[in-house]
Amino acid sequence: MNLQAIQSSGYEVVFGDASELLIDFLQKRNYSKIFFLVDTNTSEHCYPGIALNIAGDIPHDIIEIDNGEENKNIDICIGIWKMLLDFGADRKSLVINLGGGVVTDMGSFAAATYKRGIDFLQIPTTLLSQVDASVGGKTGIDVDAVKNMVGTFTNPQTVIIDPSFLLTLPKREIISGFAEIIKHGLIVDKEYFNAIKFIIFDDIDPLIIHRSVAIKNEVVTADPHEKNIRKKLNYGHTIGHAIESYSLQHDKNPLLHGEAIAIGMIAESYLSHKFADLQQEELNEICDFILSVYPSYKVDENSFDDLLAFMKNDKKNEDDKINFTLLNSIGTSTINYYCSEEEILESIKFYNNLIK
Amino acid sequence: MNLQAIQSSGYEVVFGDASELLIDFLQKRNYSKIFFLVDTNTSEHCYPGIALNIAGDIPHDIIEIDNGEENKNIDICIGIWKMLLDFGADRKSLVINLGGGVVTDMGSFAAATYKRGIDFLQIPTTLLSQVDASVGGKTGIDVDAVKNMVGTFTNPQTVIIDPSFLLTLPKREIISGFAEIIKHGLIVDKEYFNAIKFIIFDDIDPLIIHRSVAIKNEVVTADPHEKNIRKKLNYGHTIGHAIESYSLQHDKNPLLHGEAIAIGMIAESYLSHKFADLQQEELNEICDFILSVYPSYKVDENSFDDLLAFMKNDKKNEDDKINFTLLNSIGTSTINYYCSEEEILESIKFYNNLIK
Ligand SMILES: NC(=O)c1ccc[n+]([C@@H]2O[C@H](COP(=O)([O-])OP(=O)(O)OC[C@H]3O[C@@H](n4cnc5c(N)ncnc54)[C@H](O)[C@@H]3O)[C@@H](O)[C@H]2O)c1
Ligand SMILES: NC(=O)c1ccc[n+]([C@@H]2O[C@H](COP(=O)([O-])OP(=O)(O)OC[C@H]3O[C@@H](n4cnc5c(N)ncnc54)[C@H](O)[C@@H]3O)[C@@H](O)[C@H]2O)c1
Ligand SMILES: [Zn+2]
Ligand SMILES: [Zn+2]
Numbered sequence: 001m002n003l004q005a006i007q008s009s010g011y012e013v014v015f016g017d018a019s020e021l022l023i024d025f026l027q028k029r030n031y032s033k034i035f036f037l038v039d040t041n042t043s044e045h046c047y048p049g050i051a052l053n054i055a056g057d058i059p060h061d062i063i064e065i066d067n068g069e070e071n072k073n074i075d076i077c078i079g080i081w082k083m084l085l086d087f088g089a090d091r092k093s094l095v096i097n098l099g100g101g102v103v104t105d106m107g108s109f110a111a112a113t114y115k116r117g118i119d120f121l122q123i124p125t126t127l128l129s130q131v132d133a134s135v136g137g138k139t140g141i142d143v144d145a146v147k148n149m150v151g152t153f154t155n156p157q158t159v160i161i162d163p164s165f166l167l168t169l170p171k172r173e174i175i176s177g178f179a180e181i182i183k184h185g186l187i188v189d190k191e192y193f194n195a196i197k198f199i200i201f202d203d204i205d206p207l208i209i210h211r212s213v214a215i216k217n218e219v220v221t222a223d224p225h226e227k228n229i230r231k232k233l234n235y236g237h238t239i240g241h242a243i244e245s246y247s248l249q250h251d252k253n254p255l256l257h258g259e260a261i262a263i264g265m266i267a268e269s270y271l272s273h274k275f276a277d278l279q280q281e282e283l284n285e286i287c288d289f290i291l292s293v294y295p296s297y298k299v300d301e302n303s304f305d306d307l308l309a310f311m312k313n314d315k316k317n318e319d320d321k322i323n324f325t326l327l328n329s330i331g332t333s334t335i336n337y338y339c340s341e342e343e344i345l346e347s348i349k350f351y352n353n354l355i356k
Numbered sequence: 357m358n359l360q361a362i363q364s365s366g367y368e369v370v371f372g373d374a375s376e377l378l379i380d381f382l383q384k385r386n387y388s389k390i391f392f393l394v395d396t397n398t399s400e401h402c403y404p405g406i407a408l409n410i411a412g413d414i415p416h417d418i419i420e421i422d423n424g425e426e427n428k429n430i431d432i433c434i435g436i437w438k439m440l441l442d443f444g445a446d447r448k449s450l451v452i453n454l455g456g457g458v459v460t461d462m463g464s465f466a467a468a469t470y471k472r473g474i475d476f477l478q479i480p481t482t483l484l485s486q487v488d489a490s491v492g493g494k495t496g497i498d499v500d501a502v503k504n505m506v507g508t509f510t511n512p513q514t515v516i517i518d519p520s521f522l523l524t525l526p527k528r529e530i531i532s533g534f535a536e537i538i539k540h541g542l543i544v545d546k547e548y549f550n551a552i553k554f555i556i557f558d559d560i561d562p563l564i565i566h567r568s569v570a571i572k573n574e575v576v577t578a579d580p581h582e583k584n585i586r587k588k589l590n591y592g593h594t595i596g597h598a599i600e601s602y603s604l605q606h607d608k609n610p611l612l613h614g615e616a617i618a619i620g621m622i623a624e625s626y627l628s629h630k631f632a633d634l635q636q637e638e639l640n641e642i643c644d645f646i647l648s649v650y651p652s653y654k655v656d657e658n659s660f661d662d663l664l665a666f667m668k669n670d671k672k673n674e675d676d677k678i679n680f681t682l683l684n685s686i687g688t689s690t691i692n693y694y695c696s697e698e699e700i701l702e703s704i705k706f707y708n709n710l711i712k
Binding site: 078081148225 | 438471473500507509
């Protein structure tokens, strides 16, 4: 099946075999040097296939980092800058980021700032990075464990999405990434929300990924710098992100991003029913579907103060108010609701009661 | 005297009293928080006057760094990011960079990357930063003493140029900054080159600064990302920059940037005479004027290998060729000349012979 390229602001997202698409791209350009950024896992699972296909034809160097969010930081980024310098990267060099969101976020930041900006390609290899990190131009690293404290808005030359990379991705990571797909359906496309209920996690239909990228792309191209409409993508993330951070600090086996966002989407659906126009039946439909996919996680009532403090500090909020995107129905949403602390805690208790 | 604002790409360079212009600017905006970045010297000489005028009316925080190029590095930059975070800077905050090129380069990089970019103002307080660093959108920091290894092209909201700041600037710094003014005359404006011969260093005519900014602005707006015509600004810098770096590493009292560029301009005028159309009389005129302003500095013949190695590594050069901008006459120039190693050394010997 041939999936159409998606036009973003000044670049394309293309779908298919990564090696073929990469060779196509490189034939049209003339780079002085080419660098792959990979992590421990994509070095093992994703790079070898590409290496085999481009062997000999396309000289390149490899920069490998350890996997995991804790490595998406300024120290590792300095290491990448220095490697680029040592390997002789100049302004006509290209960086190819082959990995999940950690590699694509940090590699794109390193490239966007090395010698005031060199070209880079994104080849996302996780479901999350394919449907979410792939478009929108956000680059970033963490400083002092503050997520994405530093970054830029810089577009890649191209994004290559090859769904076959997902075959080696652990199931738990797949399901985590699926939360963003659910979100895309909920905020703008009811038909899509109904369709994704039939997803097969072991063999994801590339059409699902394609539609998710298209939805995110429509939203971000309408509002590249997150002034208004792009905030729709925060749905589930105000509460979800707080729970994710708390879990990261307190749980031995912390929630993955999407697992926390799933909880956030249930809580924020409750708020949508209470304050926006979401009807009881649709609220039930959302909760039933999410609970059928995600494991139960009891949100500790002792965490409530920390959760609220986190939400107030989160960068999405200005003037100390806690900002929400809420649903009016499955497939329609509105930005810039403000809810009180009690209401927020009530919504988390609503989730806790569902999983009892 | 009222100097007209200069229009750059999406922002203005305005001339006059810094406090008045700052208040004007802030009245039209609505920032959540305001930060001044200063260094040891501008904290003492430039900030107090502004503080007096905006006192009470404009709440702000101050971030102070140690002065000097050795502080334009990633560690200090991380410190600035963290201070912004600790002081609660959000996406609607403003950073005002009040200082020389070190403060304006690093402060603009920190702002351009903090939370993916917040607004910043430039208030350059040295002659060099007023006539050179003020327009063109280059931000940057050094990593491992590699100059401007990391940076972005990001435009400020506005540049405020207040020539009265120069009254406290050491004479040596003034004369160093003047080299860029000479360069602007040489590369594009003969009439201006003749006019600046009458400069009074203790009381610089603001018109001279204004014209220099206008020249640089014309060049950089025609070529924002330094693909072609902007390379004209490298005149004197291929050789000058190498001498500057060598002096920095070897001399007890190293050359300032402009002092090295002055030597570079003489050497590159010699090359212009030999390879481009610069006539003997104009070559003499350039040398006489530069030597009348700058102290003699014998370039050590033992440094020649290092100088050539440096030029080859300099980011301006691709494919190991050493790239020059040369003059065809005073006021006209052409980019992308390549000279051999012997020719380059000959030009430095030419300078050495002049000062004997
Ligand atoms: N730029 C954006 O718009 C955007 C959007 C969403 C998330 N993000 C960022 O993305 C990051 C999370 O992305 P992620 O979930 O992809 O995390 P990740 O990059 O850490 O990948 C998750 C794990 O999967 C491994 N992996 C990657 N591809 C694999 C493959 N094909 N086979 C086997 N293992 C593989 C990785 O090594 C890692 O251990 C966060 O830092 C987040 O801030 C950015
Ligand atoms: N962005 C650009 O386009 C661009 C262009 C040229 C140079 N630069 C950068 O600018 C830097 C050099 O700039 P610079 O020469 O202004 O150096 P600088 O900022 O170090 O200033 C020189 C000295 O003067 C002091 N000073 C500044 N203003 C003063 C005042 N009004 N009174 C008294 N003392 C004062 C400073 O504290 C410092 O000690 C370099 O890092 C260079 O890379 C950038
Ligand atoms: Zn998310
Ligand atoms: Zn210079």
